[in-house]
Amino acid sequence: MGPEGRQTILRPVRLSTIAVSLGAALLLNFVPWSNLAFAPDFVALTLAFWCVRQPRIIGLGAGWLLGLVMDVGNAALLGQHALAYSLLAFCAVTLSRRILWFPLWGQALHIAALLLLAQAVATVVRLAAGAEFPGWGIALGPLGAALLWPLVSVLLLAPQRRPIEVDDTRPI
């Protein structure tokens, strides 16, 4: 892992943690928001997180499936989120080694760019299919989601952190 202040060795991730976090993100995405433009896309954020942290477990396939679920749940064009999320997953997997070298706010900047790209792809697809442009407010959601990156990092890595307590009876 990168030079994050205090170096810690993380425990191997459990698949259940990933599944539960993605399920929780889906739930959060289905919670009704008063103004859709400001609603961060929790699924995209969590997907990007696991793509960066565990590129060998979560990748394009997971992103594509999650995208389909989002499309169906929101009555969007089928394949719109699937395309955006698989592109997001690809970029996150490719950049994962680079991103982890930055401190949390630097990572958040990278994620902001990736989420904006995903949103732009979805927008282009919808515009091509004949929808009207809803205004630049749709860029606020990805930016808000990127602001949540440090919080998400701390939360989702918590199950992998070793307890700090020192075992005195151990020789090493």
Place this chain on the structure above:
Amino acid sequence: MEHTPPPFFKRGPAPVVRLMFFALLSMALIVLDARFRYAEGVRSALALATQPLQLVALAPAAAVRRIGTFFASQSQLADENAELRGKLMEATLAAQRLEAEAAEGARLRRLVGAAERVPGVTAAPAEIVYSARDPFARRVFIDKGAREGVLAGSPVIDERGVVGQVTRVHTLLSEITLLTDKDQAIPVQVARNGLRAVAFGGGASGLLELRYLAANAEIVNGDRLVTSGIDGIYPQGLAVGTVTRVERDATNTFAHVLCEPAAGIERGRTVLLLTLSGAAVAPPPVEAAAEKTREKPTGKTRRQRTKDARGP
């Protein structure tokens, strides 16, 4: 002899290859869904999986609402009760008048020998559970689905007018496209003089637009629009909106007419699902025949099939 290194770190196909695969798959789905509407099977299968998730996600909001109603003060309830009583009186009065008018109308129609139009509309209340998280469209979901017998295409109204139309029916939920959606159209009629037009959704503006009305059409600000009923989907006479702006431009063939929807389209929670029990408009013969052939794929050639489609 091959000189490829042994696969120490087996990682499957390269990421670019995977991206191409999934991107092409998504593109295919997009085209199938947007152009041909062939992806409905995939959609309904996936919807079965997502609905429980959605219902769970909506539970906290519903609980908060329920607690809120539990703590509603008595004076508030009394006020609301009085208001509703007043409204009921008004509605009863209007209903009585309408009944008399309808009887008179029926008598007159019998006199001229016209076929009696049977409205045959049944109504079922439903609640809007959430609006789709899609900034490009105006769609909401209601808590009634195929299990309750909702039919795709049914009109949806609230206490003031038309809200929209059921566009997709899932098992537990149904999707309603609101009148203000850019792709939604509804045949209307000016209540004052019977001028027919088609109102299209205005998208983000929340207004409706009457397109293709001649620049000299007799329409003025404040005209009430009701459904004309000529499409066989919306029953006749439901309030749609009020004309708020009419622009007549000498350089343009058509007038630019905007209207404010009558229903609380993006505000209300409770809606009424109408089901037309009378003979709904049959689908065009070509489409019906095409569907029949799609249902039971036989070894017919294309020419035979088109001959079938052209049949009665």
